[in-house]
Amino acid sequence: MGRAAAAGLLCGAAATAGGGSLARGGACWASSWRTSGATQEAVPRLLRRGARSLSATAASALRAPCAGSAGLRATPFGGAAAAGGSLALLRLSRRRRQAGGVTDGINISATVPLARTSRASSSVAGAMKAHASPEVAAETPRQVPVVLLSGFLGAGKTSLLKHWLENAEGRIGIVVNDVGAVNIDAKLVKQSKYGGDGKIDAIQLQNGCACCSLGDELLVSIYDLLDLATEGEPFSQIVVELSGVAEPQRVCDNIRLAGERGDAISDGVKLGKVVTLLDASTFCSEYMQWQRMIDRPDLMDGDGGEMADCQVVELLVEQTEAADVVVLNKTDLATAEQLAATRAVVAAINPKAVIMETSFGMLPLKVVLAEEPCSEPGCSDPSHGHGHEEASGHAHEEASGHAHEEACSDPSHGHGHEEASGHAHEEACSDPSHGHGHEEASGHGHEEACSEPGCTDPSHGHENGHENGHEHGSSSSATTAEARFGITSFTYTARRPFQEKRFTEALQQWPVPKQDDLGLLLTEPSASDEHPLSRVMRSKGFCWLECHPSSRMYWSHAGKNMVLNYEGLWWGAMKEDQLMLMEKMATGEYERARQEDWSEDFGDRRQEIVFIGQRIDKAAITALLDNCLLTDDELAPYMEKQEADKQDLSRAWAEEYRDAETIDAGLS
Numbered sequence: 188m189g190r191a192a193a194a195g196l197l198c199g200a201a202a203t204a205g206g207g208s209l210a211r212g213g214a215c216w217a218s219s220w221r222t223s224g225a226t227q228e229a230v231p232r233l234l235r236r237g238a239r240s241l242s243a244t245a246a247s248a249l250r251a252p253c254a255g256s257a258g259l260r261a262t263p264f265g266g267a268a269a270a271g272g273s274l275a276l277l278r279l280s281r282r283r284r285q286a287g288g289v290t291d292g293i294n295i296s297a298t299v300p301l302a303r304t305s306r307a308s309s310s311v312a313g314a315m316k317a318h319a320s321p322e323v324a325a326e327t328p329r330q331v332p333v334v335l336l337s338g339f340l341g342a343g344k345t346s347l348l349k350h351w352l353e354n355a356e357g358r359i360g361i362v363v364n365d366v367g368a369v370n371i372d373a374k375l376v377k378q379s380k381y382g383g384d385g386k387i388d389a390i391q392l393q394n395g396c397a398c399c400s401l402g403d404e405l406l407v408s409i410y411d412l413l414d415l416a417t418e419g420e421p422f423s424q425i426v427v428e429l430s431g432v433a434e435p436q437r438v439c440d441n442i443r444l445a446g447e448r449g450d451a452i453s454d455g456v457k458l459g460k461v462v463t464l465l466d467a468s469t470f471c472s473e474y475m476q477w478q479r480m481i482d483r484p485d486l487m488d489g490d491g492g493e494m495a496d497c498q499v500v501e502l503l504v505e506q507t508e509a510a511d512v513v514v515l516n517k518t519d520l521a522t523a524e525q526l527a528a529t530r531a532v533v534a535a536i537n538p539k540a541v542i543m544e545t546s547f548g549m550l551p552l553k554v555v556l557a558e559e560p561c562s563e564p565g566c567s568d569p570s571h572g573h574g575h576e577e578a579s580g581h582a583h584e585e586a587s588g589h590a591h592e593e594a595c596s597d598p599s600h601g602h603g604h605e606e607a608s609g610h611a612h613e614e615a616c617s618d619p620s621h622g623h624g625h626e627e628a629s630g631h632g633h634e635e636a637c638s639e640p641g642c643t644d645p646s647h648g649h650e651n652g653h654e655n656g657h658e659h660g661s662s663s664s665a666t667t668a669e670a671r672f673g674i675t676s677f678t679y680t681a682r683r684p685f686q687e688k689r690f691t692e693a694l695q696q697w698p699v700p701k702q703d704d705l706g707l708l709l710t711e712p713s714a715s716d717e718h719p720l721s722r723v724m725r726s727k728g729f730c731w732l733e734c735h736p737s738s739r740m741y742w743s744h745a746g747k748n749m750v751l752n753y754e755g756l757w758w759g760a761m762k763e764d765q766l767m768l769m770e771k772m773a774t775g776e777y778e779r780a781r782q783e784d785w786s787e788d789f790g791d792r793r794q795e796i797v798f799i800g801q802r803i804d805k806a807a808i809t810a811l812l813d814n815c816l817l818t819d820d821e822l823a824p825y826m827e828k829q830e831a832d833k834q835d836l837s838r839a840w841a842e843e844y845r846d847a848e849t850i851d852a853g854l855s
């Protein structure tokens with residue numbers, strides 16, 4: 188078994204992320220790591236280097252400009268705002284510059300937040316307000332759902348879109364995002380059967396990606412479409428075909444934020460479903476690749492922009508996990524084994540999604556969007572919003588109080604947990620980053636399929652009279668995943684930080700899977716001496732490192748690749764004035780954190796990592812990670828460090844944000 192060689196990046200990453208000069212620090216760290224050759228021997232040196240950087244974190248980093256992002260200002264939420272722009276976008280800046288490399292072990296790399304390159308949101312808001320006409324408000328009687336269609340290049344998005352158009356009921360607005368110089372997809376859409384009869388209005392969004400550089404333009408394009416719809420039949424749907432490298436979650440975030448800012452666009456549209464298209468014949472092999480998008484021009488259009496450095500698998504799982512509906516396309520090319528494995532993996536990593544199968548995208552839009560009433564036994568609450576409509580919807584957890592212990596085990600999906608040992612996911616699914624109930628962050632408040640493990644209702648998603656393809660509710664898929672492949676999941680939680688050295692060493696032991704195909708990994712018998720992490724195919728969650736007490740790190744692993752990202756500050760690291768300001772940018776989140784994630788000594792700092800894999804040994808993984816936690820003896824010095832870090836942060840903050848009134852004004 189190979190061993191990970193680069194785990195020592197951990198505190199390097201945290202250091203660079205310490206609240207500000209992220210891109211610069213990250214680049215510095217990355218080059219040192221590459222020079223080191225990423226050998227195991229290099230790890231201690233890297234750690235020391237990281238530690239040195241760390242000492243400079245909050246105070247200096249907050250003030251330093253991000254390299255390559257002139258005019259951008261780093262913020263405590265890990266993003267950057269164009270000077271004068273709305274700070275409300277900052278916390279959503281989750282894409283990051285990545286540094287990493289291939290080792291003979293699992294590919295562990297550190298990432299640092301990348302400053303947003305899109306224009307300041309205020310400029311978009313301004314553009315929209317300038318654009319807004321009374322007619323739009325008056326003549327758009329309802330909010331049109333915006334359906335996001337994502338998937339890699341060649342997955343079959345255009346084929347699916349054409350099918351939607353050819354079978355459209357009602358007028359459909361289309362935005363096609365093609366980062367190539369010539370918008371081929373838009374041309375294809377226009378050539379489709381209904382393209383020329385005025386029933387469809389299409390707008391091209393070119394030379395950039397709708398989730399990053401063209402994020403604002405996407406909103407303007409949608410607004411333009413609404414303007415078109417002031418005459419004639421109103422749109423029944425607006426469909427955005429995203430570029431192959433787009434992260435749909437970021438687009439969701441942008442649209443939601445526009446609503447929260449009160450941009451005119453929110454009067455006319457609301458988030459619909461996210462539909463992700465996967466190539467069922469290649470999903471399992473792409474999942475186990477050790478390649479960046481830039482190495483795979485066949486999977487991405489253009490140069491990939493910010494996403495070029497992203498690992499293929501990283502983007503693959505992000506697109507899958509953000510979906511409400513996952514369409515497994517190219518079933519004609521997939522073997523039965525590939526299809527079964529793909530379905531099982533998708534169900535495991537996104538238990539909420541409805542999964543459908545088709546070839547050549549032969550699924551009408553109304554089938555894909557069909558609401559799925561959940562009627563799992565015991566669910567009598569009519570407000571248990573299946574098919575619920577809006578960001579406010581979702582009341583999934585609160586309204587009906589379903590315990591999502593099993594199927595819903597994503598740590599970024601939040602669950603009220605308790606203390607150190609707490610695996611208590613009984614209640615609300617309310618993680619801010621996942622945003623149910625969806626005040627903020629990443630969650631999207633669109634209709635959802637029910638995914639409770641106990642949901643055996645035959646009407647829930649099984650051949651629901653669909654004309655084409657087969658739709659299966661996720662709960663049955665999840666059951667299949669477990670029954671057929673033994674895929675299970677659990678969430679590791681703890682209320683102590685990881686000790687740097689022990690955590691690094693634990694990651695170093697993580698063996699890289701030998702298989703180049705996930706299907707093989709799932710079908711080959713496991714060896715008795717396997718490492719506890721060998722059969723984990725996906726893990727992700729919040730991570731708390733002793734070496735950087737204020738930074739919330741995000742652990743994301745899939746296949747042979749793992750990254751630890753700085754995601755932002757723990758709420759518990761902030762002082763009152765900081766909290767007040769940040770609360771304005773993330774309304775309700777602090778309160779939620781107080782209610783669900785809080786402890787007296789540590790605030791919301793915690794470990795919360797979900798592990799999904801085949802026959803994974805919960806006890807062994809728990810023991811492995813528990814061994815990395817600070818001991819009682821180590822805790823006292825840590826508490827001093829935590830307090831000092833908070834003071835540093837506070838000083839840096841005071842300098843950076845002393846003109847808080849101006850910022851406040853910018854928010855309104």
Ligand SMILES: Nc1nc2c(ncn2[C@@H]2O[C@H](COP(=O)(O)OP(=O)(O)OP(=O)(O)O)[C@@H](O)[C@H]2O)c(=O)[nH]1
Binds near residue numbers: 339
């Ligand atoms: N065999 C097979 N080929 C398919 C299927 N779906 C799409 N294709 C083909 O795959 C190619 C790519 O399909 P598109 O619909 O253009 O895929 P896309 O995701 O829009 O890709 P880009 O337009 O390049 O972004 C085309 O040649 C399609 O005819 C399918 O289910 N089976």
